[in-house]
Amino acid sequence: MWWMMIWPCASPCPSSSRQTVGTARKVTKDEEIFAEGDRAAYLYKVVSGAVRTFKLLSGGRHQIDAFHLPGDIFGIESGSEHRFNAEALGDATIIVYRRCSLEILASRDQAFANQVISSMMCSLEREQDHMLLLGRKHALEKIATFLLVLSGRLPKGGQINLPMSRIDIADHQGLAIETVSRSLTQLERKGIIEVPSYRRCIVLRDRAALQRLEA
Amino acid sequence: MWWMMIWPCASPCPSSSRQTVGTARKVTKDEEIFAEGDRAAYLYKVVSGAVRTFKLLSGGRHQIDAFHLPGDIFGIESGSEHRFNAEALGDATIIVYRRCSLEILASRDQAFANQVISSMMCSLEREQDHMLLLGRKHALEKIATFLLVLSGRLPKGGQINLPMSRIDIADHQGLAIETVSRSLTQLERKGIIEVPSYRRCIVLRDRAALQRLEA
DNA sequence: CGTGTTATTGACTTCATTCAAATTAGGTGG
DNA sequence: CCACCTAATTTGAATGAAGTCAATAACACG
Numbered sequence: 448m449w450w451m452m453i454w455p456c457a458s459p460c461p462s463s464s465r466q467t468v469g470t471a472r473k474v475t476k477d478e479e480i481f482a483e484g485d486r487a488a489y490l491y492k493v494v495s496g497a498v499r500t501f502k503l504l505s506g507g508r509h510q511i512d513a514f515h516l517p518g519d520i521f522g523i524e525s526g527s528e529h530r531f532n533a534e535a536l537g538d539a540t541i542i543v544y545r546r547c548s549l550e551i552l553a554s555r556d557q558a559f560a561n562q563v564i565s566s567m568m569c570s571l572e573r574e575q576d577h578m579l580l581l582g583r584k585h586a587l588e589k590i591a592t593f594l595l596v597l598s599g600r601l602p603k604g605g606q607i608n609l610p611m612s613r614i615d616i617a618d619h620q621g622l623a624i625e626t627v628s629r630s631l632t633q634l635e636r637k638g639i640i641e642v643p644s645y646r647r648c649i650v651l652r653d654r655a656a657l658q659r660l661e662a
Numbered sequence: 663m664w665w666m667m668i669w670p671c672a673s674p675c676p677s678s679s680r681q682t683v684g685t686a687r688k689v690t691k692d693e694e695i696f697a698e699g700d701r702a703a704y705l706y707k708v709v710s711g712a713v714r715t716f717k718l719l720s721g722g723r724h725q726i727d728a729f730h731l732p733g734d735i736f737g738i739e740s741g742s743e744h745r746f747n748a749e750a751l752g753d754a755t756i757i758v759y760r761r762c763s764l765e766i767l768a769s770r771d772q773a774f775a776n777q778v779i780s781s782m783m784c785s786l787e788r789e790q791d792h793m794l795l796l797g798r799k800h801a802l803e804k805i806a807t808f809l810l811v812l813s814g815r816l817p818k819g820g821q822i823n824l825p826m827s828r829i830d831i832a833d834h835q836g837l838a839i840e841t842v843s844r845s846l847t848q849l850e851r852k853g854i855i856e857v858p859s860y861r862r863c864i865v866l867r868d869r870a871a872l873q874r875l876e877a
Numbered sequence: 878c879g880t881g882t883t884a885t886t887g888a889c890t891t892c893a894t895t896c897a898a899a900t901t902a903g904g905t906g907g
Numbered sequence: 908c909c910a911c912c913t914a915a916t917t918t919g920a921a922t923g924a925a926g927t928c929a930a931t932a933a934c935a936c937g
Binding site for chain 3: 840859860861
């Protein structure tokens, strides 16, 4: 069955082990992990740092479909080629797994198979919510949503340490970088967030207000 | 495993049969098939007609994530609740299948299991392309893309018989209905398409020009 | 302590939306 | 078959939200 091949499998591993083994790889800021059209021979898990997957359009336009944080699996394809580009947001460590069938994967390492499917489902749901955002939300609503979603995925605490630049946020929310900046300023003026001098940190002062703005 | 339940299974079927059986259901224009928050106990296949799945936002805003045409399966969820609303675009016939595990499904009706997975993968890829469109394409590019994608999914021929209204197109492309109308007029003025007096029909006069506009 | 990159701010423009009106199509009942 | 009615679509004019261009400011880094 063709679809049996869409799932990853364990890479060759020592005799009796049922553990899935991958190879660790360190990547640096903006380093390409794979590109659109590349043969999809592997899939990837973020260990530390973060990764963006995106598509390109004429005129240098980008659309980042997702940010991948530690624990996330990315690069799963149903076809034989990657349909996105993937790059590290900053220095990052990822594990690379050889792709093969779900059957083999499931028989060798059920836990990893579950991780893969679970991760895929989460991505799918996030992407569906993201369509609503891209199609129908205003700039301020987009940024409010972005902050809330990200704060739910990152280690808890009153503040968010953005792993990505303003440009990345813009390319994810379908906005111009200036609009991202202006929206953040607007939220800060309203006392909803606070942006310390280190601009990649954002303190959530009033989560309820953000939720009201979300849409 | 929780994820085992995300897949549908055959509904109870006669003794020895390994065929998946569903119940046919006829729905009329704008009839609700399921709503956001409903328990996701079934999944659905379009036989004739077409279906929209969408999310709602404050202020009466809609985002249609997908149109489902004959052969398409929709309503698959990883959780226990539907995350979208589904309504018929016009009179339609759908088959309703009781949901259960992939294991059972695969053992009873491999062909149907493949159909389900294949359909899900297609939807996923379409949705990913759609994010690029929503986030980064201009009105005219959106409409050009829409026409090309739809013409590739509908029975071939020089013309497209739109199963949906202009409002539905607008809510799918993240545009206002007036912008949809104006973009179509613009394409017609350029001689790229032709819109007969029956406005739900669109004749593609110059597919190459559309592809150039796509982005 | 410069220096280059990243982010912010301001001024202006533009594309798409909104509001309003006109037109067309399709259905209904005489 | 026609006149009417309602809903869908198109068109026009004005507004507005976000984009672009340009300049400045603030960091982070060497």
